[in-house]
Amino acid sequence: xxxxxxxxxxxxxxxxxxxxxxxxxxxxxxxxxxxxxxxxxxxxxxxxxxxxxxxxxxxxxxxxxxxxxxxxxxxxxxxxxxxxxxxxxxxxxxxxxxxxxxxxxxxxxxxxxxxxxxxxxxxxxxxxxxxxxxxxxxxxxxxxxxxxxxxxxxxxxxxxxxxxxxxxxxxxxxxxxxxxxxxxxxxxxxxxxxxxxxxxxxxxxxxxxxxxxxxxxxxxxxxxxxxxxxxxxxxxxxxxxxxxxxxxxxxxxxxxxxxxxxxxxxxxxxxxxxxxxxxxxxxxxxxxxxxxxxxxxxxxxxxxxxxxxxxxxxxxxxxxxxxxxxxxxxxxxxxxxxxxxxxxxxxxxxxxxxxxxxx
Numbered sequence: 001x002x003x004x005x006x007x008x009x010x011x012x013x014x015x016x017x018x019x020x021x022x023x024x025x026x027x028x029x030x031x032x033x034x035x036x037x038x039x040x041x042x043x044x045x046x047x048x049x050x051x052x053x054x055x056x057x058x059x060x061x062x063x064x065x066x067x068x069x070x071x072x073x074x075x076x077x078x079x080x081x082x083x084x085x086x087x088x089x090x091x092x093x094x095x096x097x098x099x100x101x102x103x104x105x106x107x108x109x110x111x112x113x114x115x116x117x118x119x120x121x122x123x124x125x126x127x128x129x130x131x132x133x134x135x136x137x138x139x140x141x142x143x144x145x146x147x148x149x150x151x152x153x154x155x156x157x158x159x160x161x162x163x164x165x166x167x168x169x170x171x172x173x174x175x176x177x178x179x180x181x182x183x184x185x186x187x188x189x190x191x192x193x194x195x196x197x198x199x200x201x202x203x204x205x206x207x208x209x210x211x212x213x214x215x216x217x218x219x220x221x222x223x224x225x226x227x228x229x230x231x232x233x234x235x236x237x238x239x240x241x242x243x244x245x246x247x248x249x250x251x252x253x254x255x256x257x258x259x260x261x262x263x264x265x266x267x268x269x270x271x272x273x274x275x276x277x278x279x280x281x282x283x284x285x286x287x288x289x290x291x292x293x294x295x296x297x298x299x300x301x302x303x304x305x306x307x308x309x310x311x312x313x314x315x316x317x318x319x320x321x322x323x324x325x326x327x328x329x330x331x332x333x334x335x336x337x338x339x340x341x342x343x344x345x346x347x348x349x350x351x352x353x354x355x356x357x358x359x
Contacts, residue, residue, distance in 0.1 A: 014044070014103065015080035015206050016087075016273050019096035044103045046078055048141065051106040056114035058133060064306045067163065070133025071115065073147040075106035077135040079167065079208040081194075082277045083234055086134045088268040097269045102207070105141065112150035119158040119348065126346035128161045138168035140207060152177045159184060159345035165231060167192040167205065169213040172220045179224050185342040188227040190260070191218050193247050195240045203281050215254045222255025227339040229258035232324070236264045238285070238292030241320055245327040252331040258338050259331075261324050263312045264293060266301040292316060 057069040076090055080102035087097035095104050108114075118124055131137050137148040152174055155162045164171070164187065171178075171189060181187035191214050195201050201211055209217070221228040230251035235241050248259045266274055278286050290301075296312035297303045303312070311321055328334060 013080075013206055014099055015082035015084075015204065015277070016098040016102065019098040019100055044099060046103050046105060046141075048105050048107050051075060051108045052110075053108060054110075054114070055118075056108065056111050057118060057129065060133075062306060064310055067128050067130045067133070069127070070130040071111070071137075071151065072132065072134045073108050073111045073137055073151060074135055074139060074141070075108075076101050076104055078102055078105060078139045078141065079136055079205055081167075081205045081208060082274055083194075083204070083236065083264055083266070083270065084135075085234075085265055085267055085270065087270050087273065089134060091268075098273055105139070107141065107145065108147065109145070111147050112154050115151055115154045116158070119154065119160055122348075124348070126160050126343040128163050128341050129155075131162050131164045132166055136166050136168060136208075137164065138166045138170040142168075143170060143173075149174050149177065152181070155186065156181055157347070157350045159186060159347050161186045161341035161343060163188050163190070163341070165190040165192055167194075167208045167214060169209040169217045172217050175220065175224050175226065178221070178226045182224075182226045184345050185340065186345070188229070188339050188341060189221055190229050190231050190258075191221075191251075191256075192231045192233050193251065194232070194234065194236070196243055196246055196250065200240075204277075215250055218251055218254040218256050222257075227257055228255060229260070229337075230256045231260045231262065233260070233262040234264035235261050235320055236289070236293075237296050237316060237320070238289040239282075241292075241323070244320070244323050245330075248324075248327040248333070249331055252333065257333070259324070259328055259333050261320070262310050263296060263317065263320065265297070265303065265309060266293070267304070268302075271301045296320070 056071055058072065059069055075093065077084065077086070087101045090097055090101040093106065095101065131148065131151065142148050152162070156177055162181065178187055178189065193211060193214050194205065196211055198210055198212070201208070218228050218230065230248065232244050232247050235244060244261065251259060275290070278289055282289070293301060295314055296317040298313055303309050311317060
């Protein structure tokens with residue numbers, strides 16, 4: 001059962017303003033304003049649940065994604081980014097893509113051990129794994145649980161390459177492990193940056209690191225000789241698309257070696273959540289933003305087709321792609337800047353007496 005929007009007051013410190021109905025659930029709750037507990041709704045406490053999955057890698061065969069396997073130590077994400085395409089995945093757990101997604105977090109305490117078990121298996125063929133293919137591996141609870149750090153230690157022990165993407169400055173905590181991985185060409189880190197506007201970022205990504213902190217993370221990683229780049233993502237037509245050159249410039253000045261971008265997509269209830277967010281914060285720009293979005297999606301809000309879902313189609317989408325290409329050329333970035341990760345050092349067995357820590 002899921003909550004419809006109970007009113008105009010958003011939960012404090014959250015990106016979503018309500019819990020839209022779960023598309024897999026036949027029942028939903030509709031609030032009566034007379035019975036609404038405004039104090040409780042003002043700031044739902046984050047809850048953590050144990051995920052007892054017995055496998056840790058998610059496999060995809062998408063031709064527009066450059067990796068086959070990804071690892072997500074957490075499901076749901078407390079960063080609360082209103083535009084997050086992963087929100088609907090929470091519905092498979094019986095939760096909502098709205099406030100639930102950012103306040104009911106599934107934690108995988110067995111992730112390091114399951115990863116080590118995978119690497120020891122004779123069936124595993126060493127290859128790049130994406131750490132954070134769905135939700136951020138450095139969300140706030142990672143500061144205490146250190147599941148991502150422990151997974152990185154497993155990658156290092158077995159010498160398996162890993163590609164990381166995050167919008168958290170917490171990644172610099174693990175510079176020591178990342179340096180060792182980088183020395184063997186086993187890691188590349190990508191920092192996701194949506195905007196340079198601090199006020200917009202606070203509204204749109206309420207519990208993520210500020211843009212300044214993310215650029216600082218790029219600078220510290222680059223100074224430690226860890227391959228690092230920037231992902232301008234998502235590019236929001238009519239709201240943030242004009243900032244792409246400035247974001248790339250600032251990232252390069254901080255030490256970024258490559259730059260990508262992903263166009264905004266609004267699958268399922270993300271469309272309703274994002275619309276409610278725009279109506280709350282930028283009502284005068286609602287039509288401009290949504291017309292610009294549909295201009296890049298053939299009149300739709302989401303295009304799931306491989307090949308176009310990441311970059312869109314039409315004149316506006318082509319203009320965004322051109323803006324990215326020209327900015328990369330201007331600041332000396334191209335495909336040659338992407339580091340080549342290696343599987344040459346992979347070790348299936350690690351006989352150092354420490355593996356029981358990951359069991």
